[in-house]
Amino acid sequence: MPFSLVLNxxxxxxxxxxxxxxxxxxxxxxxxxxxLEITSQDANLLSMIELNMPxxxxxxxxxxxxxxxxxxxxxxxxxVGYVRDNAKLELYSDANDTDSICLSSFDKASSLMFSYxxxxxxxxxxxxxxxxxxxxxxxxxVGWKAMxxxxxxxxxxxxxxxxxxxLIMISEREHLRKxxxxxxxxxxxxxxxxxxLRPFSDTYLMEYLKHFSRHTALNQVVRIRFTxxxxxxxxxxxxxxHDGSARGLSTNGHLTFVLSPVKxxxxxxxxxxxxxxxxxxx
Numbered sequence: 197m198p199f200s201l202v203l204n205x206x207x208x209x210x211x212x213x214x215x216x217x218x219x220x221x222x223x224x225x226x227x228x229x230x231x232l233e234i235t236s237q238d239a240n241l242l243s244m245i246e247l248n249m250p251x252x253x254x255x256x257x258x259x260x261x262x263x264x265x266x267x268x269x270x271x272x273x274x275x276v277g278y279v280r281d282n283a284k285l286e287l288y289s290d291a292n293d294t295d296s297i298c299l300s301s302f303d304k305a306s307s308l309m310f311s312y313x314x315x316x317x318x319x320x321x322x323x324x325x326x327x328x329x330x331x332x333x334x335x336x337x338v339g340w341k342a343m344x345x346x347x348x349x350x351x352x353x354x355x356x357x358x359x360x361x362x363l364i365m366i367s368e369r370e371h372l373r374k375x376x377x378x379x380x381x382x383x384x385x386x387x388x389x390x391x392x393l394r395p396f397s398d399t400y401l402m403e404y405l406k407h408f409s410r411h412t413a414l415n416q417v418v419r420i421r422f423t424x425x426x427x428x429x430x431x432x433x434x435x436x437x438h439d440g441s442a443r444g445l446s447t448n449g450h451l452t453f454v455l456s457p458v459k460x461x462x463x464x465x466x467x468x469x470x471x472x473x474x475x476x477x478x
Contacts, residue, residue, distance in 0.1 A: 198289045199227050199263060202256035206285035206301065208434050210276045212247055212451050215411045217273035220245060222319040225297075227263040231449075235322045236269070242456050243404055246324040249434065249449040263289070266319035267297070275299055275312050283309065324454065327423035331358040331396040332389070335378065337411070337418040337432065339386035343376040344409040347402065350374040353458060354405055357397040358422060361390050367402060388417070398426040398457040408453045426457040 203209055216223070216236075223236035223245070231254075234247040251257045276299070279285055284302040293313070300311040343365055347354060350367035357364040361380035366373065380387040409418075414432040421429040434449035 198261070198291060199259040200256065200286060200288040201227070201232060201254050201258075202284065202286045203253075204255045204284050205281065206276070206279045206283050207281035208253070208449070209249070209285060210279055210281065211411075211413050212249075212434060212449075213269070213273050213276050215414060215451065216245060216247070216269050218270075219243075219407055220269050222266055222317055223247075223269050224319055224321050225263070225265055225267055227259050229259055229262075231257070235324060236319075237322055242401070242458075244322060244324060244454040246452045246454075247450075248452075253435070253449045264321065265297070266317040267314060268317055271314060272299075275314070278310065324452065327425070327427060327429070329421045329429075330394060330424050331392040331422040333358060333363050333378075333387065333391075333420040334389040335363075335387040335418060335420070336385075337409075337414070337416055339378065339383070340418050340420065341409040341412055343378060344402075344405050346376045347374050348406060350402075352402050353399050354402045355397060355399050356422075356428070357395070358390065358392045359395045360392045361387075363387065363390060363420075396422050398422070398428070400428055400455055401458055404453075404455050408455070411451070414451060428455040428457070429453070430455075 220236040220238055223234050226233040226235070229251070231248065231250040231252075233249075235245065237244050276285075279301045282304070284304070284306065286298075286300045286302070288298050288300075290296060290298055290313070296313040296315050298311060298313050301309045303309055343363075347365055347367040350372055351369035353367065355366040357366070363378045365376045368374070378387050380390045408430040411432055414434065417433065419431040421431070423429070429452055431450050431452040434451065
């Protein structure tokens with residue numbers, strides 16, 4: 197058998213795949229000796245995702261070579277939705293059918309519950325670009341979701357500002373402006389770490405932020421980073437690990453959403469930043 201990936205409990209893989217449903221339609225699966233990596237772009241080419249599960253996360257892992265193939269995420273999400281969280285799950289290839297991959301679920305007694313074949317699709321390969329980060333926030337995922345939710349009925353864009361020790365989010369439309377502020381000194385139980393090499397600000401589409409923030413089931417902690425080119429990277433570690441450091445991200449499985457900034461007449465980033473620099477928030 198060319199490759200076989202087994203999890204004795206399906207919950208981590210299941211929740212990660214379900215979090216992609218409705219956001220992307222297809223993805224590229226890379227299976228190597230180091231583990232499983234799934235990458236894709238959204239239809240608007242504004243966002244990328246990377247799902248990484250190192251070999252150590254699997255209870256049994258076998259890959260005789262490197263594999264790369266396209267899979268319909270909507271179909272895969274529907275199938276894994278049938279799998280119980282505590283059921284055994286196997287993703288494997290059939291040597292007699294190179295146009296499909298197989299997914300099977302077993303109960304605790306290793307009795308087969310169901311098995312599906314998923315036809316492979318053609319899709320363009322994508323890889324997460326290497327970036328230099330200029331600001332990073334590590335906080336409780338429910339706190340991040342609450343900040344985004346509090347702005348959801350304001351404008352379609354959101355200005356995000358990071359200045360140690362604060363994360364500030366502003367959204368406005370017409371005569372309505374909403375602001376959400378998280379201060380690491382005032383809210384240490386929610387915000388565990390804010391680091392900014394320099395004050396950072398840029399504007400992002402609210403509809404993407406709402407999707408990125410709703411996956412609190414993946415982990416209690418989320419890491420939000422910003423690159424020197426303005427890319428927003430939202431990372432959830434998979435499983436129970438809370439180590440959001442660079443070392444933790446490389447040794448634990450993670451799901452990362454990346455979003456490009458936008459320029460919008462609704463939110464003048466420079467104007468708002470200048471007005472806030474003289475306010476009590478700084």
